[in-house]
Amino acid sequence: GAVVSQHPSRVICKSGTSVKIECRSLDFQATTMFWYRQFPKQSLMLMATSNEGSKATYEQGVEKDKFLINHASLTLSTLTVTSAHPEDSSFYICSVSLRTSGGATDTQYFGPGTRLTVL
């Protein structure tokens, strides 16, 4: 079954508005979640690592004031795209890090993604 859920799956908004995307881990606690962005026909780009109870770690070139991440509980991380513009239109995907039995390191499981369209 699904390990991670995201909401909403699709959102269309006007330029200048803010959009919040939720990522939830199902049936387990996730101290670390990741946020990715993927433009059409492009590869996954890691935006930030979300740590429960502390500030997110952003990748180089990702504006932390534009992409606000809150990981307030062990099952929920949110990404808020502030003052969205058409160039922010993309597929946003979260993932959770889970140590499976027999695994030497964590494995990442992805949510279904959120398609953002900014008009």
Add this chain to the structure above:
Amino acid sequence: QKEVEQNSGPLSVPEGAIASLNCTYSDRGSQSFFWYRQYSGKSPELIMSIYSNGDKEDGRFTAQLNKASQYVSLLIRDSQPSDSATYLCAVNTLRDDKIIFGKGTRLHILP
């Protein structure tokens, strides 16, 4: 040198044949290796993980790992049109316990 490299493709394989996807990585100390499948417009889905040298089989999928040569491959037997997707190779580096993804190989199974 890129950390995880894959041929972008597209790789075209006739239905019923074996599809072979390859990946090389730069961090010699990497311990965990993953293959994800991503259909167009969807998020990646984990299909295989491998931690030890050799082969690991799961249904029609076989992952192969050679740490000495720093490559990992995925074989898909009896390829089906539904296998057409982008396959992402991912490696967990020891440096910061972060999973690094390749850019993916587009696979097209010809009916």
